[in-house]
Amino acid sequence: MTTDPYTRIARMLRATALAVAATALALVVCVAGPSGPAGATSYVPVTGDGSSWSAGALDQWIADVHADGIQINYTSDGSTTGRNNFITGQSDFAASDIPFQTNPGDGSAPEHPQAGSYAYMPITAGGTVFMYNLKINGQRVTNLRLSGANITKIFTGAISNWDDPALAADNPGLQLPNQSIVPVVRSDGSGTSFEFTQWMISQNPGLWNSYCSKAGRAPACGSTSFYPTVTGMIAQNGDLGVASYVSQAFASGSIGYVNYYYALASHFPVVQLLNSAGYYTEPTPQNVAVSLLQDKVDTTDVNNPALYLTQQLQGVYTDPDPRTYPLSSYGYLILPTKVGSSFSTAKGSTLAAFAYYSMCQGQQQSAALGYSPMPINLVEASFAQIAKIPGANVQSINIQGCNNPTFTPTGVNLLAQTAPYPPACDKQGPTQCTTGTGGAVAVVTPVSRTSTAGPSSTTATGAAGAAGAAAASTAAGGGTAGSSSAATSQTCDPTTGACTPTSGSTGSADPSLAPTAETATLATATGWSTTQTLLLLIGLVLLALMLVPGLMSRRLERKRSP
Amino acid sequence: MNRPQRLHARRDARGGTRRGLLGAGAGAAVGLVVFLTVPGIQPGAGAAANPLAGSQGVVTTLPTTSSAVTVSGQGTYAGLKVSVNQTANLVDQAVSVSWTGGTPTQSSNTFQSDYLQIFECWGDPQSTDPVNTTDPGPLPNQCQFGAEATSSSAYPVKEPGFEYSRVLTSKSWSNYDPSIGWPDPSTGYVVSPFQAVDGTVVDQQADYNWNLNPFDPKPFWLNQYFRFGTSNEVDFARTYADGTGQQLFQVQTGLQAPGLGCGQQLQPVAGGGTKVPQCWLVVVPRGTPVQENPSGVDDPNVLTSPLTPSAWANRIAIPLQFNTVGSSCAINADASQIIGNEMASSAVASWQPALCNQPGSPTFSYIQNTDDQARQNLTNPTYGSAGMSVYTDPVDPSQADPSNPIVYAPLTLSGVAVAFNIQRVPVTLPSGLPQPDESLLAGTQVGTIYLTPRLMAKLLSQSYQGQLQDVSARKPAGYAWALHNPFDLLTDPDFLQWNPEFTLLAANYAINAGTALVEEPTADAASAVWQWILADPEAKAWLNGTPDQGMQVNPYYSTNPKTNPSGVAFGDPVPNNYPKSDPYCEPSNEVIGGVAVRPLCILDWSPYALTMQAGAQATGAANDGAKTTFNPAGTPNTAWGANGPQVPGTHFVISITDTASAARYGLQTASLSRAGDDTATRSFVAPDAAGLIAGEQAFVPSAVAGVLVPNPSTTAPGAYPLATLSYGATTPSTLTPAQRKLYTQFILYAIGDGQTQGVQTGQLPPGYVPLPGSLRLQALNATNAILNPPAAPSTPTPTSPATLNTAPSGSTANASTPFTADTGSPVPDAGTGSTPFSGSSAPHTARPVTLSLVHTSVLTAGDIRFFLPLLLLIGIGAAVGSLVLARTNKAVAGVAGAPTGPPAGE
Structure with a gap:
């Protein structure tokens, strides 16, 4: 961690105060906003468009606030279109995964929003996943694991067959088929494409640059919203287009990038991506929360709209926490900060109420949709941004009324703090979990041991029962002590039934959600184990403690009174 | 040429959309779809026996209510009678506007002349209205009209004029009079200002010199009260050949149309205070270009705004009474x-x-x-x-x-509905003229269609040739089976035998006439559809390879594993989604930068919707999202662009949605035959109340x-199978x-x-x-x-995340322990209540599953913490116990000692 969260929050609070002060004057004139929450009928319709990555959550919040008399019209047409429509005043707000591209590195036209016309506000946290359609002997694979380098090679054409030995190294339990890989990318201007290419450029620049040249883009090989394609690649429109393609029977062998939400809805598995700690993870709400602790969100100058609250994802890519999902990121709203063209304070009041709802109560719905609730530091920082919307009712934008599920009194993200650790079988090495991922969490993929010389399955099974309770408490302790101690807890959990090829007992448990601790608890819950034995022993000892002195004294007394 | 200059590009040939209800999109419930047919009727059984124009239903208006009104036009339009099915107790809902005695619209696709414009206004009746003192209405500047789009392709007209704007006149026109509105200095237009209910006046509606220059963009739309996409105005409502017409109109309360404030107490009253405004539905009939355009403006289209005095003089104003907009929920409530x-x-x-x-x-x-x-x-x-x-x-x-x-x-x-938006396109006879009976109904909405499980199987299995672009010309290997298949429903005798009127009709969008717009995610609804299909012998046989009049199933959907290229039988297990399994693509002849543009495939011409609601909305808007329009500015991989909405009067979209979404977007719904009812006299059941209730009974x-659970294979009489x-x-x-x-x-x-x-x-x-x-x-x-849940888990321990969030303060109690994680751990009661020992085992029997997993990890910690007070308790118990025992010992000793001998003390 680079900045102390407490200083960060303090800084954020100062920023909030500044912003409040700055806008207060203007707001006095046009107050009128919904003073009491109930019966606030002064809302007016507001229109926006953009990101399909965030659309799953936005659509939900729009449906939620409809009951409160708020009408938000949102079109999921991609981040690039969203930003352009905002610039040209065709919308009241935009949703975009990335900031305005004032100096694009991919040769596209620069974007120039009017000075002082906007503010960024992170609104969704989630993971970009690789949804895939792969079968081995007719059986759907649901536990595919890949390193970042291998993902990059797949999306730059360096690996084109599933039986490539490099992929086998990630998947010791799978006999990947001799089948062409069909990468599926976005055809429209997409913030997801931008962030994906940014990650590849950061982590595997050589691979990307040679691909970029091959695709005819050089020298403009910076991060791009318009994914360069070559023969053999499929380009589809929006997250829905990519998910639609990958989920078809004819798309066997395909792999495409979408927000986690779409893979869940399609009931398709997602790649477990290798992180710096050597674990293959998926972007569960908890994992995303952990990952984004390393997302450096700019908080240097609340008055610099071009930078304030933008994200620097480098730290996420290399975060050593075993729970990290490297392609976690925030999705943003671009909020208007100026009354102009057709944007009024009445609209501002409504938009501010919607934005506040989204950051607070709305985040309660995030996890069920595959997003991760926003942490308190960004919620508070966002309040400063919401307050910049002309017409925002600043009095009502406060942390007290904010029912966000991640809050704790100490300011630490509850979700990140309690995030379970990955099971041992998700560690890079000879074992591979059998449990499914993403929307196919309940579908087990059997793994074979023939290809590797890992620890024998019997060893793993034998260790399970005995070490269960110990591992559980270690993992929990590691979690609270802070992510730095993660390394100790990861080494001490040789358990999890998921690892063992015997029995399909993992049917209902998702290993990435179910930490070792969970597995242990489940084990205790279902049968007699160490914990029960211990409890019984303690009980007996206590009973003895209770009765022995009395009885002893009686006996002693008897002896004493002959 | 005096045609107003706009900076828009000319519209492409693909057509636009009729705006209004469907364009506005969002909104609350639209009324029930009316079925002309009695549930369970037998449509013209037997092949195409005497196809009758209009036999598939022509009336698709909402049911009349006690507040229905009919108002006549005036002057030139005295013969026009406009009816609204409901004018009182209105909420955010749809009403039906229908009319008789109109002049048929000229050029059905481009609306050159003789159509109606319909919109909503507020305002006190203007008894001083010089034009019409007997029928007072609002002022034109109190109307929500003229919400323009920057793209002229949003309109069903060949070239843009002012007929969908608030521009009243232009400097170059003979009737130029800057005093009738707000003169726009930058263009020379005179614009009708919009007066909002609170008294605010917006003079400039749009900046016609807008531009997209990223360095100095100028936004187009400037009216904060409404815009294209939120305005409920209907710019072009068509009068059919018989002089009738009908239009669904989404009335808006102040929540949707803040400039009008209908149902809200917003209108300032002289002397202070506010009142609920009077609201209106205004219909402006438009005539011919000669009647409507100022002299000297020679154009084949009407190109003046309905708000211009001469057009406004013909308006029909119908008062609307709204319910008071109710109080809403408290935002941010837990x-x-x-x-x-x-x-x-x-x-x-x-x-x-x-x-x-x-x-x-x-x-x-x-x-x-x-x-x-x-x-x-x-x-x-x-x-x-x-x-x-x-x-x-x-x-x-x-x-x-x-x-x-x-x-x-x-x-x-409710039910799974096969909803549709089909408008009549009469077939062209060999003479080159349209079929005469049918041509009277050109452009009207088809009221109902009849579908069987086999027809549904055909629509969902990429089996019509339209789903395999150009297959008959290309004759690719492996597609011999397709060469004798019909192109779409309208060329399939199987469809025509139950829907004979379609022998007189053509489909402008043949691809859409051979598929259904379905949702991508999984759903029990999809599973019900497939169960219904697979339970029907006729459909099952067809899916298994038995041709129907030469039409064969696409092998990718064959229930015969030997025929199916996947080697697996389709339908086992019953799918819970709508797969598009055939990888067929059509290679492109287009080239960009020397590279062939990528082929077009099924998802390009028949894409998915994200939800059934989205599918219904897309059906209403006649815009299925297909992307097969070549954009030479793209790359070889991205050159296929959106087709946009279908041309009005020729809509053809079928979708699978739910009955509530179908009603909400004003769609018609198909009547379905039941699985197993494969007779020549089979009956069809509509998803109306009777059909759904009978379906429920099955x-x-x-x-x-x-x-x-639903029984899609039911054969019960009158039961809607879905x-x-x-x-x-x-x-x-x-x-x-x-x-x-x-x-x-x-x-x-x-x-x-x-x-x-x-x-x-x-x-x-x-x-x-x-x-x-x-x-x-x-x-x-x-x-x-x-x-009163069953006693099994004795302590109602598990807290859901919701409670967890409501009581984050709980963690302060635990702050000193290393296990702050369990903020919401269920202990507060148990901890203070110091339950007996048996309680400690409760957390084990009470399955931790409902706790989020993070809690479970904490549970062992919870156990331990449980034991600390317990230990203390037991310790105290032990102490007390030993004391008691010591006492009883004494007592026992005393009692026992009495007969034995004198106590020591004596």
């Missing part, structure tokens, strides 16, 4: 979470604002998701799980946790005792007592007031059928089971 399917979501959306006005203001958030995700919420809860799920098919008992039994409460009865028991029931399901043992009460309150509302049919807040929206008594009773019993 909501109880429900995760559920689409089938119930329209109903829940209507109930939410009513529920929060109940005692205790309970607020519920409905997380719309798939049935699978809703079930998983109960069987495999994770962080963020909701306390209640809504789905159709119960959880498989083998997946359920017996220690946390699921309780089922029926909530909504429901069958499931593997879960007491839980009925009737579905959605259950509210919860595991009460995992809820806190407070949660149990809240979800009970939800169910009680749902089965009580929530079953009153209507468009008002809190009512059961159109498309649903009120639950029969037996199901309500079942729900009532369910609430008892929820309030």
Whole structure:
């Protein structure tokens, strides 16, 4: 961690105060906003468009606030279109995964929003996943694991067959088929494409640059919203287009990038991506929360709209926490900060109420949709941004009324703090979990041991029962002590039934959600184990403690009174 | 040429859309779709016997109400009679505007002349209105009209004029008079200012010198009160050849149209205070260009605004009375979470604002998701799980946790609908003229179609040639089977035998006439559709390879594993989605930069919708999202662009949606034959109240005792085969007592007031059928089971994340321990209550599953913490015990000692 969260929050609070002060004057004139929450009928319709990555959550919040008399019209047409429509005043707000591209590195036209016309506000946290359609002997694979380098090679054409030995190294339990890989990318201007290419450029620049040249883009090989394609690649429109393609029977062998939400809805598995700690993870709400602790969100100058609250994802890519999902990121709203063209304070009041709802109560719905609730530091920082919307009712934008599920009194993200650790079988090495991922969490993929010389399955099974309770408490302790101690807890959990090829007992448990601790608890819950034995022993000892002195004294007394 | 200059590009040839209800998109319930047909009727049985123009239904208006009115036009339009089916007690809803005695619209696709413009206004009756003192109405500047788009392709007209704007005149026109409006100095136009209900006046509506220059962009639209996409105006409503016409119109309250404030107390009154404004539906009939355009402006199109004095003189103003806009829910109120399917979501959306006005203001958030995700919420809860799920098919008992039994409460009865938006395009006879009978009905909406399981199988299996672009010309290997297949429904005798009027009709969009727009995610609804198809012998045989009059199934959908290229039989297991399995693509001849543009494939010409609601909306807008328009500015991989909406008067989109969404977007719905009813005189059942109720009566028991499931294979008379029931399901043992009460309150509302049919807040929206008594009773019993869950887990330990969040302060108590993680751990009561020893085992029997998994990890910690006070207690107990024992010893010794001998003390 680079900045102390407490200083960060303090800084954020100062920023909030500044912003409040700055806008207060203007707001006095046009107050009128919904003073009491109930019966606030002064809302007016507001229109926006953009990101399909965030659309799953936005659509939900729009449906939620409809009951409160708020009408938000949102079109999921991609981040690039969203930003352009905002610039040209065709919308009241935009949703975009990335900031305005004032100096694009991919040769596209620069974007120039009017000075002082906007503010960024992170609104969704989630993971970009690789949804895939792969079968081995007719059986759907649901536990595919890949390193970042291998993902990059797949999306730059360096690996084109599933039986490539490099992929086998990630998947010791799978006999990947001799089948062409069909990468599926976005055809429209997409913030997801931008962030994906940014990650590849950061982590595997050589691979990307040679691909970029091959695709005819050089020298403009910076991060791009318009994914360069070559023969053999499929380009589809929006997250829905990519998910639609990958989920078809004819798309066997395909792999495409979408927000986690779409893979869940399609009931398709997602790649477990290798992180710096050597674990293959998926972007569960908890994992995303952990990952984004390393997302450096700019908080240097609340008055610099071009930078304030933008994200620097480098730290996420290399975060050593075993729970990290490297392609976690925030999705943003671009909020208007100026009354102009057709944007009024009445609209501002409504938009501010919607934005506040989204950051607070709305985040309660995030996890069920595959997003991760926003942490308190960004919620508070966002309040400063919401307050910049002309017409925002600043009095009502406060942390007290904010029912966000991640809050704790100490300011630490509850979700990140309690995030379970990955099971041992998700560690890079000879074992591979059998449990499914993403929307196919309940579908087990059997793994074979023939290809590797890992620890024998019997060893793993034998260790399970005995070490269960110990591992559980270690993992929990590691979690609270802070992510730095993660390394100790990861080494001490040789358990999890998921690892063992015997029995399909993992049917209902998702290993990435179910930490070792969970597995242990489940084990205790279902049968007699160490914990029960211990409890019984303690009980007996206590009973003895209770009765022995009395009885002893009686006996002693008897002896004493002959 | 005086045609006004705009900076828009000329519209492409693909056509635009009729704006208004469907364009506006969002909105509350639209009225029920009216079925002309009696459920269970036999349409013209036997092949194309005497096809009768209009036999598929021509009237698609909403039912009349007691507040229906009919008003005549004036002057030139005295013969025009305009009816509105409802003018009182209005909410955000659709009304039907229909008319007779009009002049047929010229150039049906481009609206050159003789059409109606319909919009909503506010304002006190203008008794001083010089034009029409007998029929006073609002002023033109009080009307929500002229919300222009920057793209002229948004309009169904060849070239843009002013007919959909607020521009009254232009400097170059003979009737130029700057005093009739606001003169725009930058263009020389005179614009009708918009006066909002609060008195604010917006002079400039749009900047016609707008530009997209990223360095100095100039926004186009400047009116904050409404814009293209939110305005409910209908710019072009067509009068058919017989002088009649009809148009759904979405009336807006002040919540949707803040400039009008209908139903809200917003209009300032002289002397202070405010009142609810009078609102109006205004119809302006438009004539010919000669009648409408100023002299000297020579153009084949009407190109003046309906707000210009000469056009406004012909307006028909009909007063509308709105219900007072009710108070809404408190935003940010702590909501109880429900995760559920689409089938119930329209109903829940209507109930939410009513529920929060109940005692205790309970607020519920409905997380719309798939049935699978809703079930998983109960069987495999994770962080963020909701306390209640809504789905159709119960959880498989083998997946359920017996220690946390699921309780089922029926909530909504509705159906999966095959909805459509089809407008009549008469076939062209060999003479080159349109079929004469049918041509009178050109452009009208088809009222109903009749579909069988086999026809549905054909639509969902990429078997019509239209789904295999150019297959007959290309004759690719492996597609010989397709060469004798019809191109679409209209060329399939199987369809025509039940829908004979279509022998007189053509499809401008043949691709759309051979498929259905379906949702991509999984759904129990999809599973019901396939069950219905697979239960029908005729459809089953066809899917298994038996041709129907030469038409063969696409092998990728063959239920014969030997024929199916995948080697696996389609339909086993029954799919719970709509796969598009055939990888067929059509290579492109286009080249960009020397590279061939990528081929077009099924997802390009027949894309998915994200949800059934989105599918219904797209159907209403006649815009299925297909992308097959070549854009030479693209790359070889991205050159295929959106086609946009279909040309008005020639719509053809079929989608699978739910009956509530079909009603909401004003769609017609197909009548379906039942599985197994394969006779020549088979009957068809509409998804109306009677069909859905009969369908419900055919429901069958499931593997879960007491839980009925839909029976798509029913042969019961009058039963709509795709009737579905959605259950509210919860595991009460995992809820806190407070949660149990809240979800009970939800169910009680749902089965009580929530079953009153209507468009008002809190009512059961159109498309649903009120639950029969037996199901309500079942729900009532369910609430008892929820309030008093079985004794199994004794302590109502598990807290759901919701409670966890409401009480973050709980963690302060634990702050000193290393286990702050368990903020919401269930201990507070147990901890202070220091339960007996047996209590310590309770957390083990009470399955931790309902806790989010993070809690479980904490549970062992909780155990230990449990033991500390317990230890202390027992320690004290031991101390006391030893004392007592010591005493009793003495006593015993005393008693025992008495006979034995004198105590030592003596």
